[in-house]
Amino acid sequence: MKIISVQDAVALIPEGASLMVGGFMGVGTPERLIDEIVRQEKRHLTVIANDTAMPGRGIGKLVTAGLLDRVVASHIGLNPETQQQMIAGKIAVDLVPQGTLIERIRAGGFGLGGILTPTGVGTIVEEGKRKISVEGKDFLIETALRADFALVQAFLADYTGNLTYALTARNFNPIIAMATDAVIVAAEHIVPVGVIAPDNVATPSPLVDYIVSNE
């Protein structure tokens, strides 16, 4: 694990990269990383996240800046710009049920090929997917999702990379931290090793590649 500046962290991300981004309607999204991506104008990104927040907040800033080619999310309803760019053919949007989305990401991080879920059976969500019966009940096979980078917002990070999250800012963050090739973390506080008790660590240190310096 390395502690680096936000500029250097974002410089690691090439154009066209796929990013998993923590947050739920902007709560728990690493705004400093988002702002720096906008400043460095990283283009043709794919974002996998719960939602695209709203204009001016979190992933909404990436939408407004026109940096996204593709979005995989469960909800874009509070960001009219995402819908406009989708209708205009500028952003491809894959809508995935929220519980399916988080399980697909988890599968990607946990070395599973996917999961069997009843969600979406008999709806347009099942189009193009394999369906399987277990003890007489139908399930969709939903396959694992991974990405190049995870952009994680933590509450506490220690200097080895152990993380905690606060309240409803946890959401997708600990799951995406397992599902990408590189994990970049912004934390509200960076604390000495030992400040976070073992039982309170939500993301163990070996999962974290970079923490953005708070200076």
Add this chain to the structure above:
Amino acid sequence: MKIISVQDAVALIPEGASLMVGGFMGVGTPERLIDEIVRQEKRHLTVIANDTAMPGRGIGKLVTAGLLDRVVASHIGLNPETQQQMIAGKIAVDLVPQGTLIERIRAGGFGLGGILTPTGVGTIVEEGKRKISVEGKDFLIETALRADFALVQAFLADYTGNLTYALTARNFNPIIAMATDAVIVAAEHIVPVGVIAPDNVATPSPLVDYIVSNE
């Protein structure tokens, strides 16, 4: 959620019931519940757990008392009595890879039909199972597991049923607490509501049906 005596808690369990039991080589197993099951001589039980511990400890006591018809576990190697009873045809033992076992239990608790895992592909574990290819890689379809009762050992429980676990006594406990029709908890300490901060709750209160009184 109700707080009841250990006698009344175990009296809820009928002969022939299936139990998921927390613990890893006896660490994190609710010994008080186990002792009372032995005392009440509940027979023909199915136990789903990581292992059968060792004679005189945790699930090992149920083996010694001859109360088990079936065991679903990843490891029975430290309990020679389990192996003897298996060879004698007294206990049916299903051996399941540990990572597969915990994911099958989780699937049962999370409303999933199962998961796709690479573990066991090409080994005798794959016998009788469906295999599926995702992006050119083979996975076994491992189906969900559920049981009638979860016997959970917690560290703290509050009076609404929120639970925390301590150190390596966590193991299967929070997962089995989601995967059964009834959840019975023994806790090292029962504390007032509010003592466990929201971020530290590992098992939210609605999952817990009974807490065994510490009096």
Add this chain to the structure above:
Amino acid sequence: MDAQTIIARRIARELHAGMLVNLGIGIPTLVANFVPPGMAVLFQSENGLIGTGPIPEEGTAHRLLTDAGGRPVSALPGASTFDSAISFGLIRGGHLDMTVLGGLQVDEQGHLANWMIPGKMVPGMGGAMDLVTGAKRVVVAMQHMAKGKPKIVKRCSLPLTSVRPVTLLVTELAVIDFPDGHARLLETAPGTTVAQVLASTEAILIVPDDVTTMVL
């Protein structure tokens, strides 16, 4: 009493002590205002909170404690927070006693459509598909008509949220359930006749002899 208040008050009567309940955005959110005094109901926000309390008093909000719409909430004593995988494990795994959602259409068999109007409105399904598939009871809070047209239809023309029928449908005119996969009128609103309900409904409703009046 306006339509939204009738619906929210009636649905609040479905609450029981100790229930775990998820409320969707819109009319469903109002249900929390009508919990009977002294009844302990736990509300889940699917963004990762059990024990959601009322809107925080001035000066007591925290930016990291929010509902599924991103708005500040409070947390009651005994609250817990968790990640999205656990949140939807609770929902999909049948641990949620009741979900209350808005609707665009409900059909004769109890199928709900509530997440898109092709070519017009594509917000995404969010958690709705998991909620309708997994919650023990699914209650739809919906105005009976939209722009003079029935929303309770013979067959949904909009994409379904789930093939699982909903448990209960509450409008400002009626309460409807779906035993054996067919809509049945249970209650009418005070001052509303059975004939008025039928005239505002495209779906064929079974009308038992003992249709009662909503208690609000």
Add this chain to the structure above:
Amino acid sequence: MDAQTIIARRIARELHAGMLVNLGIGIPTLVANFVPPGMAVLFQSENGLIGTGPIPEEGTAHRLLTDAGGRPVSALPGASTFDSAISFGLIRGGHLDMTVLGGLQVDEQGHLANWMIPGKMVPGMGGAMDLVTGAKRVVVAMQHMAKGKPKIVKRCSLPLTSVRPVTLLVTELAVIDFPDGHARLLETAPGTTVAQVLASTEAILIVPDDVTTMVL
């Protein structure tokens, strides 16, 4: 130096700073004794701990802090604990840099059998199948022969742990890897000749010109 020490010392040389490593029961456990001084290696216990430290000093053990065999361990500063689903997510998901396991047989293609002898010993696979399938590097610590018979065979007669070939096999006589799915002799133990290794091995070993001597 006895066989176990040779094996453990040689495997310790595969460790690098910052690695996350899982050590199985038996010889693999000994590897922890030979971590180079000052090198920060993280050990995982699959029962739910990263940062496993040495056996606790007298009076400092806790009954709820144990290794995968249920024995008391210590936890180093920066340790973390977690449930079994996360523990195996780390293992299966490729987050574990190296696993060291014991073996009953390893075959010419690098397949490992280490969890049962049908009709004789059926302890169960525990975490072994997930470890061999998921860890970035799989190192087998095994005595070269058992009761005078080679354990490195043409084809495993015992049930496989995984169809994934192991990365490295270390015995008290040799270090062997499996490039392109075939066993290759890399190193011999001090005082052991290539001929001696071949004579003790059933599998056909590729013998490059530059076989070196183990550094211990």
